[in-house]
Amino acid sequence: MAGVKPEMNGALTDGDLALRPGGSDPSPWLREALADEGDPPPLDALKGSSSADVVIVGGGYTGLWTAYQLTEIDPGLRVVVLEQGRCGGGPSGRNGGFVNAWWDELETLVALYGPDGGRACAREVAASVDEIGAWCERHRVDAYYRRAGMLTVSTTPLHDGSWASSVAAAARLGVADAYRELSADEVSQRCRGLRFRGGALMADGATVQPARLVRGLLRVCLERGVEIFEGTRVRRLRRDGSALIAETESSAGEGGLRAGQVVLALNAWAAGWRPFRRSLLAWSSWMVRTEPIPDRIAEIGWTGGESIVDARFSVHYFQVTRDGRIAFGAGGGRPGYDGRIGRSFTDDLDNGRRAAAGFRWLFPELANVRLTDMWGGPIDIGADHLPRIGTLPRGKVHYAFGYSGNGVAPSHLAGRVLAALAAGSDEPITRLPLVGRVPNRLPPEPFRYVGARIMREAMIRREDGEEAGRRPSWWLRELTRLPRRLGYHLGPW
Numbered sequence: 001m002a003g004v005k006p007e008m009n010g011a012l013t014d015g016d017l018a019l020r021p022g023g024s025d026p027s028p029w030l031r032e033a034l035a036d037e038g039d040p041p042p043l044d045a046l047k048g049s050s051s052a053d054v055v056i057v058g059g060g061y062t063g064l065w066t067a068y069q070l071t072e073i074d075p076g077l078r079v080v081v082l083e084q085g086r087c088g089g090g091p092s093g094r095n096g097g098f099v100n101a102w103w104d105e106l107e108t109l110v111a112l113y114g115p116d117g118g119r120a121c122a123r124e125v126a127a128s129v130d131e132i133g134a135w136c137e138r139h140r141v142d143a144y145y146r147r148a149g150m151l152t153v154s155t156t157p158l159h160d161g162s163w164a165s166s167v168a169a170a171a172r173l174g175v176a177d178a179y180r181e182l183s184a185d186e187v188s189q190r191c192r193g194l195r196f197r198g199g200a201l202m203a204d205g206a207t208v209q210p211a212r213l214v215r216g217l218l219r220v221c222l223e224r225g226v227e228i229f230e231g232t233r234v235r236r237l238r239r240d241g242s243a244l245i246a247e248t249e250s251s252a253g254e255g256g257l258r259a260g261q262v263v264l265a266l267n268a269w270a271a272g273w274r275p276f277r278r279s280l281l282a283w284s285s286w287m288v289r290t291e292p293i294p295d296r297i298a299e300i301g302w303t304g305g306e307s308i309v310d311a312r313f314s315v316h317y318f319q320v321t322r323d324g325r326i327a328f329g330a331g332g333g334r335p336g337y338d339g340r341i342g343r344s345f346t347d348d349l350d351n352g353r354r355a356a357a358g359f360r361w362l363f364p365e366l367a368n369v370r371l372t373d374m375w376g377g378p379i380d381i382g383a384d385h386l387p388r389i390g391t392l393p394r395g396k397v398h399y400a401f402g403y404s405g406n407g408v409a410p411s412h413l414a415g416r417v418l419a420a421l422a423a424g425s426d427e428p429i430t431r432l433p434l435v436g437r438v439p440n441r442l443p444p445e446p447f448r449y450v451g452a453r454i455m456r457e458a459m460i461r462r463e464d465g466e467e468a469g470r471r472p473s474w475w476l477r478e479l480t481r482l483p484r485r486l487g488y489h490l491g492p493w
Helices: 014-018 028-036 061-073 103-138 164-172 184-188 210-223 267-272 274-279 294-299 349-362 408-422 447-467 474-485
Strands: 050-057 079-082 098-100 150-153 179-182 199-202 205-207 227-229 234-240 243-248 257-264 280-290 307-310 316-320 326-330 371-382 388-391 397-401
Touching: 014 349, 028 210, 050 061, 050 243, 061 079, 061 210, 061 408, 079 257, 098 103, 098 307, 098 408, 103 164, 103 179, 103 199, 103 205, 103 210, 103 408, 164 179, 205 307, 210 227, 257 408, 267 274, 267 280, 267 371, 267 397, 274 280, 274 397, 280 349, 280 447, 316 349, 326 349, 349 371, 388 408, 397 408, 447 474
Parallel strands: 050 079, 050 257, 079 227, 150 307, 257 397
Antiparallel strands: 098 205, 150 199, 179 199, 234 243, 243 257, 280 326, 280 371, 307 316, 316 326, 388 397
């Protein structure tokens, strides 16, 4: 099974076949954001040894939201951010730009944390959706923020009603308007996609140009006195009495960066750090983007700004950009072995073409529209499909990871929690049930990698077949249900 190449449902054009992944080059989002800044050079790397009150490892959304929140708690703190590449070069500048709440995960939240705990977590992430927009306005960050909700659609009778359990959970918990079912007619009033059937609407959803958001965060943090170093990879952490030392590649033998508190905001790279290897899978996700087609988008009535996802577990996700393009992603990439993130996350032509084929299948009415960009990047898949936020047992080292492809709004919440933990605050947000919880451990290598590859191929074969109208065989259904039967909130039922 692991060697089977999954089918692709959409016919690729000659132009699609000529398209190549961007590799490790900046994503189209980041190229545009940097061009708007006048193409500045990277920030300096950290040299030698130094000290700080809080060191943050990782300069994406989680790290920069944490740094910003620390300046809110105590402007006098010396906060240093160490980014191995360039801020916006990782997942924060490569994602689909969905700023979503967790109402569509409500069934899982209730199963893990109970009705009150699940509702509290969902409300905090919903608040982050609005707070990100307010923050952009307050700090004059034009991240193209647009709050119009997120639409889940079925594209095959076999996926109809897949949202029903979370819709029912929302109704039971008194938040029915947060996630409600739509008829096929109601879906078509928002977008007349030829493949679209019924669906559900999550009101607390927005879109952004993701790299413009992370670059805006960078600017505001620098203005507030946060010290940010790019091109600075942290090799390891070690303790020296009551202090922590972050050793970088340039500080070997020179002592490194001494800190009282450390925040690990590593996203998928956390899978390569020993304390987290059994909690996380690094996975690839892929995107394509069309040429500007505002008139064609208007023809199908997709003018309200909703982001859209289909009802697959290996989800397709898409939004309309400010210049009238469709940015389209596919989550059915491949896992990394033992937390390693290499060229397969950015140079995998087969998975880039899977994203293109997904677009062609979902939008047959746009068959003559040209695709102009293809790129990939890593995402961090948590064992229960939700983030893990907490503090390592000896204290002083705090972490957040496992956004599972939905990290823009949850990383804002994580930044608030991490800042409070690093500052020693006992505010209520640090007592949310997701903070400090340790999910089921994933199998060790090589079993994790082999199992993930087998499950990936089986899941895609099942869902591609369902889109083509084929009901999966009993053995394929049972195989794809196996992760949930083992206690993981992953994969379809």
